[in-house]
Amino acid sequence: MNRAQLLELQQLDIVGDIHGCFDELLSLVGLLGYEISHDEGIILGHPQGRKLVLAGDLVDRGPKVPEVLNLAMHGQQASRVFSVVGNHDDKLLRALKGKELDLRHGLRESLEQLDTHPENFRVEALTFLESLPSYLVFDAGQLIVSHAGIDEEFIGQDSEKIRQICMYGKTTGEVDEYGLCVRYPWAEDYKGEAMVVYGHTPNSNPAMLNNTINIDTGCVFGGRLTAFRYPEKEMISVPAHKFYFSPPKPF
Numbered sequence: 165m166n167r168a169q170l171l172e173l174q175q176l177d178i179v180g181d182i183h184g185c186f187d188e189l190l191s192l193v194g195l196l197g198y199e200i201s202h203d204e205g206i207i208l209g210h211p212q213g214r215k216l217v218l219a220g221d222l223v224d225r226g227p228k229v230p231e232v233l234n235l236a237m238h239g240q241q242a243s244r245v246f247s248v249v250g251n252h253d254d255k256l257l258r259a260l261k262g263k264e265l266d267l268r269h270g271l272r273e274s275l276e277q278l279d280t281h282p283e284n285f286r287v288e289a290l291t292f293l294e295s296l297p298s299y300l301v302f303d304a305g306q307l308i309v310s311h312a313g314i315d316e317e318f319i320g321q322d323s324e325k326i327r328q329i330c331m332y333g334k335t336t337g338e339v340d341e342y343g344l345c346v347r348y349p350w351a352e353d354y355k356g357e358a359m360v361v362y363g364h365t366p367n368s369n370p371a372m373l374n375n376t377i378n379i380d381t382g383c384v385f386g387g388r389l390t391a392f393r394y395p396e397k398e399m400i401s402v403p404a405h406k407f408y409f410s411p412p413k414p415f
């Protein structure tokens with residue numbers, strides 16, 4: 165396994181698509197019992213040693229992308245926060261490397277916010293985004309966190325193709341009435357023993373199916389930011405402080 169990482173951790177709080185919603189993230193981790201330095205915007209620890217896992221799409225669309233990146237980067241260095249790559253994180257990485265990309269769907273907001281930060285912060289952000297694994301495996305293989313989900317056959321492996329599926333998911337080849345590629349409902353086919361926690365597609369409520377759970381509740385679109393607590397399998401969420409960005413389609 166190269167960019168998929170195996171960790172023996174067992175007490176986790178997994179948070180879906182943050183998209184720059186830093187204030188909601190701080191409220192949520194506060195409710196989860198983490199000790200926070202509000203001045204520095206970082207997590208100092210958890211009394212029970214719990215770890216925070218960010219399920220990708222940390223950036224784009226929302227108001228405080230650099231703050232979310234700072235918390236994730238600091239947390240990674242301190243082994244308190246673990247993150248997987250999402251399609252938006254990958255796109256921002258490519259933009260920071262100088263690639264000309266479509267600035268719609270929130271990339272413009274990320275770049276504008278990062279522009280107000282010193283050059284060394286952008287370099288640190290680039291290095292961090294580049295380091296993100298395709299997916300993470302926890303609890304001796306019983307729990308997988310992957311931004312857009314993962315097929316059972318790919319668990320334990322990694323490749324460029326698998327990384328793309330973890331970030332973007334698969335599509336059916338059809339286009340819906342909003343002009344968007346129809347996402348393949350991979351969870352309907354999932355029969356694995358490992359629980360898969362993912363995001364990528366916003367829902368009004370967390371969606372559980374076949375030992376998978378989608379915890380993207382569309383915070384940046386005025387929904388909620390949700391954490392899935394493992395192994396308790398409980399959910400806790402906070403409402404978005406405002407409607408930050410129009411969703412590509414209603415959810």
Ligand SMILES: [Mn+2]
Pocket residue numbers: 221250251252311331363364365
């Ligand atoms: Mn996504």
